[in-house]
Amino acid sequence: MSAPYDNVVLTAPVTVPYERYSERRANYWLGRALGMLAKTTGLDKKHIDGLSVSSFTLVPDSVASLTQHFGMTPRWICQEHTGGASGITALRKAARAVQMGDADIIACISGDTNPKDGFTNILDNFSTDMSQAALPYGAGGPNTSFALITKAYMEIYGARREDFGKLAISQRDNARTTPHALMQKPLSLDAYMDARIISDPIHLYDCVMPCAGAEGYLVMSEDRARELGLAYVYIRSAIERHNAYANDPVQLRTGLAMDADMLWQTAGLTPRDIDVVQTYDDYPVISFLQLEDLGFCKKGEANIFVRDHDFTIQGDFPHNTSGGQLSAGQAGAAGGFLGIVETIRQLTGTALGGQVANARLGLVSGFGIINYDKGLSCAATILERGQ
Amino acid sequence: MIKLQVCSDCQNVHYPERDICTSCWSENLLWSEVSAHGTITSVTDLHISAKPQWKDKLPLRLGLVALDAGVNILAFLDSDLCINDKIVLCMDNGIYSATLKSEN
Structure with missing residues (x-):
């Protein structure tokens, strides 16, 4: 049995409204989620010292390159590659980092763009097994x-x-x-x-x-969430x-x-x-x-x-x-x-x-x-x- | 028989292509002949492709094959093949197709 998640909470759920197609980069959708997190909580972005990102269309950028795009200087970053499980695998890591003091406030965000040929591109670059053992079959x-x-x-x-x-x-x-x-x-x-x-x-x-959009939430200590007046x-x-x-x-x-x-x-x-x-x-x-x-x-x-x-x-x-x-x-x-x-x-x-x-x-x-x-x-x- | 990667140390059979044995982490994977016999575990008729080059060939009968050698392979199927049918797999240019195994 793993240790309890004491004095760590999830807060500030945000959704960047979805669009069927988008010619913008994933960076835009992920950045919009961050902007909404700051706006809905009233937090200055310098207080967000952890960043977890999940995205299929972010390549060739990564969570590290995003810190420069978003003007952040976090002391903890993480990139999830678990697709449909990423909201929860991000939570598990971020919660432990906050509990252990490796970060105070972590933004967990996920988003993708969807240009007209976007879904085919995701398939082509998804994995070696998909390219070798699935896509050649129609x-x-x-x-x-x-x-x-x-x-x-x-x-x-x-x-x-x-x-x-x-x-x-x-x-x-x-x-x-x-x-x-x-x-x-x-x-x-x-x-x-x-x-x-x-x-x-x-x-x-x-x-x-398939569409473009982003979702996000913050992970922080319960004390901090109370101070900030967040549910x-x-x-x-x-x-x-x-x-x-x-x-x-x-x-x-x-x-x-x-x-x-x-x-x-x-x-x-x-x-x-x-x-x-x-x-x-x-x-x-x-x-x-x-x-x-x-x-x-x-x-x-x-x-x-x-x-x-x-x-x-x-x-x-x-x-x-x-x-x-x-x-x-x-x-x-x-x-x-x-x-x-x-x-x-x-x-x-x-x-x-x-x-x-x-x-x-x-x-x-x-x-x-x-x-x-x-x-x-x-x-x-x-x-x-x-x- | 078809050729798949077999581990020289533990005889584990691999598909799709691997770089290291999934069973014992040995690097000694050799392309070796294994039995082409297997059983169909699921089927589908694909009507929509993500790629335009398939448009004229649709629908396609596809199936998942549990090879007796111990791996799962997606393959083109003869049109009358169903779940639980015993089949023989053949490979052409890296692409697998399944036909019904004859009774004898």
Whole structure:
């Protein structure tokens, strides 16, 4: 069991409103997030002495070169390369750095640009395995990898497209209350089922829309957050795992399954205690795997869990309350921050859209870096409203 | 048979290409013949490609193959192949395709 995250908090959730396409650099989107962090907290930028960055389109720049772009002189920097898990892996490192005194206030930011050919460029430069073992097979990108996982999941566990549809539709309902969500039109089950086929059984509304945008939050001591008068959340527990179950022929479980017991034990909580849940939803099946691996339901039963619960903001299992990536859009690596930022808002009563009533405990999970057959990185955290 | 990287020290088989053995971290990886037999673990018909050069060839039948030698390979499939079918893999210019394994 890892040491508790005492006297360290997350605060100041910010979102740079998403745009479908952008010809600006990632530097612009990341810089906008920093600007919003300073503005919403009233902090002078010289007090932000730590910087953690996650971005796919930042190359050839890095977090070190960004310090010059942003006129910062931090004493702690970190760059996350865990994609959909980056919001949580950033949090884990930043929280420890603050606890140990290596930095006082760390800005954790994530963002990407999205020019017209942006997504193809990300694929071409994603990883050697993707270039060698996935793209030569029709260049379907992640649609292919997740179609294969979804197909195997349906075949083995008997999930139906309607089950994935229910998740997507409830997220669209949630998105319609969220100002920056790119997709605001209501989604019906008929429209979901009849959507254009992408890579069987993946259809259009199973896929995220790549866009430009950024997300961010600050990590600091509880004392400092109080001094500054900021609403904040505690970290009750946090886990990460990479390249788990490497010999599984198809990814029907994530590395979360290896550490979920520790996640709950450290927090002293059970899944029933959680008021609001955000999973990484680049495709519905991945949310299903996370719900199972974290113990909200048994393996292979997320389809039944979805049928039995209401995932909307007013429902009995509020999930991806800002619409998730499926309806808000996927601003590159910022998709890995969406859940953290939204959970800080929900627990501090500052949701931009629908607010879950009396939300005190939130769970966020992330999943990322699909190489050619499996997503390699996963992480989860349990957050609690500060007192 | 197909050629894949096999570790001379622990016989671990690798795909995609590796620089060091994933099992024992030996640098002695040799391209060696291994069985081309495997089982299809998932399939998809790809209708949309990120690259224009594929446009005229869509849809494509693709599948994930669990090779008996112990690695997973994404491959082009004959159109009638399904999950759990036993297949033989062949490789041309680094690209793998699967055909149904004959009964005998």
